[in-house]
Amino acid sequence: MSEPANDLSCRELVEVITDYFDGSMSDAERARFDRHLGECTGCTRVVQQFRETIEASGRLSEDQVSDEQREAMRDVFRRWRATTATSEQRSSGP
Amino acid sequence: MDATSQTASDELELVERLRAGDEDAFMFLVDRLQPMMVRVARMYVSSQAVAEEIVQEAWLGVLKGIGRFEGRSSLRTWILRIVSNIAKTRGQREGRSVPFASLAGDDLDAPTFDPDRFLGPGEEWAGHWSTVPADWRGMPEERLAATETLSVVQSTIDTLPPMQAEVIRLRDVLGWTSAEVRNALDLSETNQRVLLHRARAKVRAALELEFTVEAET
Numbered sequence A: 001m002s003e004p005a006n007d008l009s010c011r012e013l014v015e016v017i018t019d020y021f022d023g024s025m026s027d028a029e030r031a032r033f034d035r036h037l038g039e040c041t042g043c044t045r046v047v048q049q050f051r052e053t054i055e056a057s058g059r060l061s062e063d064q065v066s067d068e069q070r071e072a073m074r075d076v077f078r079r080w081r082a083t084t085a086t087s088e089q090r091s092s093g094p
Numbered sequence B: 001m002d003a004t005s006q007t008a009s010d011e012l013e014l015v016e017r018l019r020a021g022d023e024d025a026f027m028f029l030v031d032r033l034q035p036m037m038v039r040v041a042r043m044y045v046s047s048q049a050v051a052e053e054i055v056q057e058a059w060l061g062v063l064k065g066i067g068r069f070e071g072r073s074s075l076r077t078w079i080l081r082i083v084s085n086i087a088k089t090r091g092q093r094e095g096r097s098v099p100f101a102s103l104a105g106d107d108l109d110a111p112t113f114d115p116d117r118f119l120g121p122g123e124e125w126a127g128h129w130s131t132v133p134a135d136w137r138g139m140p141e142e143r144l145a146a147t148e149t150l151s152v153v154q155s156t157i158d159t160l161p162p163m164q165a166e167v168i169r170l171r172d173v174l175g176w177t178s179a180e181v182r183n184a185l186d187l188s189e190t191n192q193r194v195l196l197h198r199a200r201a202k203v204r205a206a207l208e209l210e211f212t213v214e215a216e217t
């Protein structure tokens, strides 16, 4: 780190890392962010830490449905299908 | 990764099968969406039992409404939105209107990093790191995938305010796009991003602590 690169401080940069990742910055903001990274070891490391954090979250798995709930939803489906089948019969009847 | 994202043509096929009353297609969706549907419903109502009831109602709404689904949002987004709409209405009827702050956390305006990590005003390098953060790339590759690491991530997410937790689950655990999450949870673009950033920052901080403690022992 040589000298304060520009008007974006490290304290400010860490608050906009998700904006940076999501591409929701203007070109000027992105350029300012990149310029800061180019000259700041601390921020480069923290941006990398965020990437690793996102990757770690991506290794988690979503909860599983319990068998009980799963079968309850199947019942909901079958009851619904039974009622639509009868109403179709009724409406297509003579 | 969540298999309901797949491709537009897979999704279209799923919608067609659902319209035709295909039970396997329905159960495919139940397996993938039921847990998050219950969590989202639970944000707005007083008990797990009521949340499960709402999800049941939401599935009926999905079955009845699938004929009108136009594909302007993804199917999973559309389904989650049905859940949250029913849950909100039910919550209001319970006399339990949940303020946004209690779901989102009351710390949205606070800095995500401890101010002590930066040099204070008056210092020549004000706003810059007082101590340079650690380089995680120096760690063995397996560290980040280790069971203990993942359980730190999981337990941190589980203790976040509910909306922060759900945003990071949908975005980072399940890989939904920001547009899908905004739609599903009825969030503005800014709120979605702020919630996600806070959630990530807290998980990062928990990992940093975990790695520091480990390095010292």
Ligand SMILES: [Zn+2]
Pocket (backbone or CB within 6 Å): A009, A010, A013, A036, A040, A041, A042, A043, A044, B128, B129
């Ligand atoms: Zn910096």
